[in-house]
Amino acid sequence: MSTASGTGADPVGPATRLIVLSGPSGVGKSTVVREIRDHHPEVWLSVSATTRPPRPGETDGVEYHFTDDDGFDRLIAEGELLEWAEFAGNRYGTPRRPVEDRLRTGRPVLLEIDLQGARQVRENMPGALLVFLAPPSWEELVRRLTGRGTEAPDVIQRRLEAARVELAAEKEFDTTLVNTSVQDVRDELLALVRAPQV
Structure with missing residues (x-):
């Protein structure tokens, strides 16, 4: 699979904080992110682009930027994605420019992405802090998914x-x-977001 283009150098200074939240499907990433979105507007939450159709209650530009395959192909071709991956027949990607713009202003940024995307962000922005969200047990993860x-x-x-x-x-x-x-x-995630840069 192709990866997002990039030089491998961090395009922003050390005063910024980029947190990548990843983990298996069903572990509760979206629920945690929704909690931060609703109560902690100082943290900027990147909105991914996806070819997946909206689920009931989802709004374009809030949970995702919904697009078709042609639109997603254009984003890849124009280097507009910081990372992207295909999962369960759909593609997901992080628009690059909004992330870099917020980081340049010193605003903390939180990305909720999958494993492939987290690896690409590590290549493109080595200073990012990668956080893995794990379930209490495999049985609980199965219960949540089903x-x-x-x-x-x-x-x-x-x-x-x-x-x-x-x-x-x-x-x-x-x-x-x-x-x-x-x-x-x-609370643990917010503590990481607010921690001073090393």
Whole structure:
């Protein structure tokens, strides 16, 4: 798979804070991010582009920038994505320019992306802090995924297979948070966002 283009050098100064939140599907990343969005506007949350159709209650420009395959191809070709990956038949990517603009102003930025995307961000922005969100147990992750009721069984099966791979990659991350409580994870994540740069 092609990766996002970049020089490998951090385009922003050391005073900024870029946090990458990743982890297996169903672990609760979106719930944690929603909590921060609703109560901590000082943290800028990057909105990914995706070819996935909206789920009930999702709004374009809030949860995702929804686009079709042609639109996503244009973003890749024009170097407009910091990272992108394909998952369960859909593509997801982080628009580069809004992230770099916020970091230049010194505003902390939080990205919620998958394992492939986190690896690409590490290449393109080595100063990013990669945070792995882990489930309390494998059984709890299975329960959360099957309890959504929004996806077909074959999609759930693919997500579970991908989750095993993603859990094995935990050691690639700078730190791990276990999602036993959304509020606890939110507070731990905010502490990382606000921590002074090394």
